[in-house]
Amino acid sequence: MTERKSPTAVLREGPRTLTEDQVREIEETSLEGVLHVDIDDVIEYVHKDLKSLPDYTTLYRRYLKQRWDVYDLDFSQDVVDWTEKMTEAERESFIAIASGFHHGERQVEIELPVFMIGASEEEKLHIAAQIEDEARHTVFFDRFYREVVGLRGDDIMAVLDASFSWVSETFVGPFGLLAYQADEVRRNPYDERARVRYGTNYFLWIEGVLALSVMKVTLSYARWRGFLPAYYTGFTATCRDESRHVQGGMRYLQQAVRKDPTMINEIHNTLRTILASSGVVSRRIYYEPLGWTDEEVRLLFRQQLRRKLNDVGIDLAPDIEDMLSRAQPVLAGG
Template sequence: MNRWSTLLVDEARLGDLAALPSSDVLRHADLVAGRKPKPVELYQRWERQQWSAEDISLGMDHEMLADPRVPQGVRTMIENAIATFIIGEYTGLDMLGPILTGSPDEEYSLFLGTQIADETRHTRAVFRLGEEVMGMSENPRAMLTEAWNLSTPAHAELSMLESDIVRGLHERPMNYGQWLQAVTLFHLITEGVLALVGQRVLVHALRDIDLFNGIKTAFTAMCRDESRHVGFGLHALRTGVNEGYGDQINEVLEKAVPLALRLDNEFEGIAVDFREMSVNILRKHLSLIGTDPKFIDHLLREYSADAAPAR
């Protein structure tokens, strides 16, 4: 197995995910996306990578989170990440419904059906993390309210943008340009940047800590699933760009990219530059779908490490 293989992460069983090398987990989605898999290949990967949210053991994680020996920074990072994913996974179900309904291709629909199953499993997993690890309400509606109370203004603005996109897709379900805009926001920004970076934050921060194995297992399993979701989104958007819909895709990127990169502030204090990680992911993904390099530079100039200082 050469160093570019995804086999270690691809074939791991649920009980082995917490022990995977963090370096393999962190690069997995990039390697999968770089292969430009087609929807049917992503469906086949889904068949092989099933797991159960009910099989994750979380009892010890609750005790560890309450242990005063755990640094406050680690505790805060875990709590923020769980609250963020409670919101993100549940609201993802709202977006995927109209994306599936408006799907322009039969193979797309086949894959999107698997993604709805994934998002349902992820939602159940993070609801369990909220209730059993953080001690939040067992009522999902009350838990969502608690999670929103921990969120940032950028989350609220992104949610409003999602509502606008979903409403437009509901009104024009067979409008291909509108459908591509929804895929841009959900698969490229929400899944391809926010979810992927959030999962990597946790995996990286806990990599040398022989604790929180339930949390590690849940987030690593979701991270592996995300590689399929992102791979699909990049395929659909690459096809859309080739068919002349780049302007509609770029319109959403103009609004969503600044919001996505503002959310990195939640992870301050962790010894990784996650802003740089987000920018690098965006640059790779935008290049893979065929976005004009000048537009990519325009979007990311303010956030790039080599950008000229503002005058």
């Protein structure tokens, strides 16, 4: 177990400054070495290049260097930690928070390919790599739910069905909207306004806010308690993958706004739709077993969204700021 600062203290410290050695460790470490990387450093790494935003070819080259094999993970210690060391309240909170990510990875495999049609050739390389990443992440969660949590199923979809009861509106809402937006893009793949709406929901909110929040909550718990080493390793490697996804998505949104400043209206209206649906909550989850409060998770949501928009030069409308302050931090519920 490592010494733990409260989430509030960590969040209020502001941006971390990564050394060259820390950046090199995050970018170049093997899967085995990822276990020893601090998740807070990896989340900070997501933001490191947002102001400069590497091009899609650079992101593709990073993908080639950072690919990892989900079948190299050994979940045997995780089983011991899950069944013998974690409390029932910790297990229930953990699986609830993680379930939305489990389902999200699978849906992105379905919805992201349509975004490739209207993309540049360089961007297609990056998106193709991202789809392969999402498939790997889907298998990672399938293994965790089967081998550690003990959910049963003859195939991947059956395990997804078994974990769906934990997924709350905070995930169902944005992913339902994404399915609608993907149909828009599928019908007219060169409609830039439809693409910006899709990109705002997926790249900014789902990946940039929801996914990174799930990572920080569950992985900070695992690091603090010294539990679930294979989960920590695989999900931290997933976070490293997500850094490329978020950077590529924010590059797209930044370029779209610079090309046509009225696209900011599409971004703002999409965020309004998402935040309006976040007030609908039928399932409750308690963060305290993992060392977080509702207000700390709400602060995490706000911080993740504001940092990304600030770094790429996109402002939030005052009414969205107000909606964000009242957003329900229910990542998933049991």
